[in-house]
Amino acid sequence: MIWVGDFQLLSVFPVIAFLIGFIVLLSIGHFTLYHIRLVLFNMTTLEYEELYKSTERVVSNRWRVVHAKYDRGYVGNFQQVFGEEWYNWFIPTLVDGDGTFYNVVAEG
Numbered sequence: 001m002i003w004v005g006d007f008q009l010l011s012v013f014p015v016i017a018f019l020i021g022f023i024v025l026l027s028i029g030h031f032t033l034y035h036i037r038l039v040l041f042n043m044t045t046l047e048y049e050e051l052y053k054s055t056e057r058v059v060s061n062r063w064r065v066v067h068a069k070y071d072r073g074y075v076g077n078f079q080q081v082f083g084e085e086w087y088n089w090f091i092p093t094l095v096d097g098d099g100t101f102y103n104v105v106a107e108g
Helices: 013-040 045-053 057-067 073-082
Strands: none
Touching (some): 013 073, 045 057
């Protein structure tokens, strides 16, 4: 054992490891929750920044009108990104759209 005076140095390493792990958990957890929110609301990062960081009312109103035709609800948005079968969520597969054009919600 390594002793520095009356202090055992090896007892500090688990505390340091815990603190580093906790900081990483908070960072990655925030990142994950942010992107889950983007998926559920069917937004890109740029759309999110435009909607929530803009101080102009015209921008947020325009975004809500244009975005309405692509919003399928939470479950539909999630399935549009990950696919309908849960067992394919971790396997890269084709989903609706070709990356440029996507199906829109029927107006009515």
